[in-house]
Amino acid sequence: MINTDLPIYSLIILIAFLMNIVVICYISYKKNRFNYDLIYLLIFEHIGMIVGAKLYSFFSNPAKYNYQFDMFKIGFSSVGAVIGIIIMSIIYIKLFKSSIKMIIETFFCSIPLIYSIGKIACFLTGCCYGIEYSGPFSITYLYSQNNINGISLFPVQLLESIVFFIIFILSFNIVIKDKVNNKSIGILTTIIFTCKFLLDFLRFTHMENLISFNQIMCIPFILIGLSLIILKKEYIDIKK
Numbered sequence: 500m501i502n503t504d505l506p507i508y509s510l511i512i513l514i515a516f517l518m519n520i521v522v523i524c525y526i527s528y529k530k531n532r533f534n535y536d537l538i539y540l541l542i543f544e545h546i547g548m549i550v551g552a553k554l555y556s557f558f559s560n561p562a563k564y565n566y567q568f569d570m571f572k573i574g575f576s577s578v579g580a581v582i583g584i585i586i587m588s589i590i591y592i593k594l595f596k597s598s599i600k601m602i603i604e605t606f607f608c609s610i611p612l613i614y615s616i617g618k619i620a621c622f623l624t625g626c627c628y629g630i631e632y633s634g635p636f637s638i639t640y641l642y643s644q645n646n647i648n649g650i651s652l653f654p655v656q657l658l659e660s661i662v663f664f665i666i667f668i669l670s671f672n673i674v675i676k677d678k679v680n681n682k683s684i685g686i687l688t689t690i691i692f693t694c695k696f697l698l699d700f701l702r703f704t705h706m707e708n709l710i711s712f713n714q715i716m717c718i719p720f721i722l723i724g725l726s727l728i729i730l731k732k733e734y735i736d737i738k739k
Contacts, residue, residue, distance in 0.1 A: 511620035512575065515613045516545065522608055526674055530604060539595070543587045544606055548613070551583015552576045559712050574626065577614045577695065578716045584609065603684065604674050611667040611691060615660045622656035629653030629701050647703075655701040662694050685727025692720040 520541060527533045555576040557568050564573055588602045621627040625643025632653035640648050666687070673683050696717040704711040 508620045508624045508626070511623070512617055515616035515620075518616060519609050519613050522612060522671070523605055526605060526608070526671075529675060530601075532601065532605075536595070540591065540602075540605055543591045544584055544609065547583035547585075547587030548580040548609070549575075549583070551586065552580040555579020555582065575617065576713075577610060577617075578713055580613070581610055581720070600679060604679055607674060607679070607684070607687070608667055608670045611663045611670060615663040615667055618656045618660035618663070622654065622660070627656055628703050629655035630703060630705060652703075653701055655698060658701070659698050662698065663691075666691055666694065681727045685724045687724075689721055689724030689728065692717040692724065696721065 523541065523544075524533065524537065527537050552575040553570055553573045555578060556574050557564055559576065559579075584606055588606065591597055592599060592602060618627070625640040625645055625647060628640070628643070628645065628647055629652045631650060633651040634653075636654055637651045638654045639651050642648070669690075670687050673679060673687070696714050699705070699711050699714050699717075702711070704713070
């Protein structure tokens, strides 16, 4: 695989952020919301996404980083990014009296898209690697900074990338076709975090653990998604 001395991880994450901005700008254009407010939305989203991902990564495993918080050395967490975006979206809505539906339509595609592209970076650099596996499509790293060089592994990062790109396409179509409602939000939320929960079984974290911290954090989101599908009560006034 690619030598991790190269800044390939940062480069691909940057590409993921840029692609996210392109998609959000396109959605805003199609919804006739392409204005200066979009700049503030993007700033809030990326602050929430980056800070949330970094803080979650650190506090979920502080020993990995020698209990020292360094924004540039700590990895990204998709669950933390989701939490960060939600928090910053709530702050944005309170500050600017914005429409909840507009926020959902703007950001709903962000996580699956960025996660899908980001997993390519993980695959190339050998982080978030899979369980030991010697069957079809197995991979062996030569330059990973983790202690996995020479070990045959399952390419879980590529599988995650494919699955979440499909989820991105589904969410994008729902937004563009103006089918955003409580049920569609619930279905996609359930799909996203159920896939995340199940795919985590194929990651190295399950070599010694029955269930990972990420899986535990996925459960509340799955329950929220199911509640939006099953119950008729309108939790979010998305018609505004």
